[in-house]
Amino acid sequence: MSNLEILEKFKPEAHNLLMILHALQDSHPENYLTEDAMESTARYLKMTKSSVYGVANYYTMFSVKPRGKFIIRVCVSPVCELLKINEVIQHLEEELGIKTGETTPCKRFTLETSECLGQCHEAPSMMINQEVFNHLDKPKIKAILEDYRKK
Ligand code: FES
Numbered sequence: 001m002s003n004l005e006i007l008e009k010f011k012p013e014a015h016n017l018l019m020i021l022h023a024l025q026d027s028h029p030e031n032y033l034t035e036d037a038m039e040s041t042a043r044y045l046k047m048t049k050s051s052v053y054g055v056a057n058y059y060t061m062f063s064v065k066p067r068g069k070f071i072i073r074v075c076v077s078p079v080c081e082l083l084k085i086n087e088v089i090q091h092l093e094e095e096l097g098i099k100t101g102e103t104t105p106c107k108r109f110t111l112e113t114s115e116c117l118g119q120c121h122e123a124p125s126m127m128i129n130q131e132v133f134n135h136l137d138k139p140k141i142k143a144i145l146e147d148y149r150k151k
Helices: 003-007 014-027 035-045 049-058 078-082 085-096 138-149
Strands: 070-075 109-114 126-128 131-133
Touching: 003 014, 003 035, 014 035, 014 049, 035 049, 070 085, 078 085, 085 109, 085 138
Parallel strands: 070 109
Antiparallel strands: 070 126, 126 131
């Protein structure tokens, strides 16, 4: 589906900006907002390019550079931090062979951090795309990644 076809699903009103950016990002196989997508959005909503770029760069849920098929977002807010989320991140980095903020060479996984995922009662937590995982430990992470490597 082209950017224009996606844009035309929404009324050209500024309050639709976040939903439009989500739709454009989700439609891209590399899970990010291209220059072209952001420029088309600015034209469609009659906004300046810099305001669209500003929003895309402000929210951590958007990316302006290519990412993997699966975005792993690890919570680094206080409750998860208290429950040793750093060990979770270290284990993920070892398993994936990348650092936080990077994408695996096969373009399958991108590892990112996130603010509270609203799962504090079951922390430590992370999300892979829209799926939530709680009570993370080494064996659980290994099993989750094995599962996602097959998807
Ligand atoms: S602090 Fe991690 S889910 Fe809330």
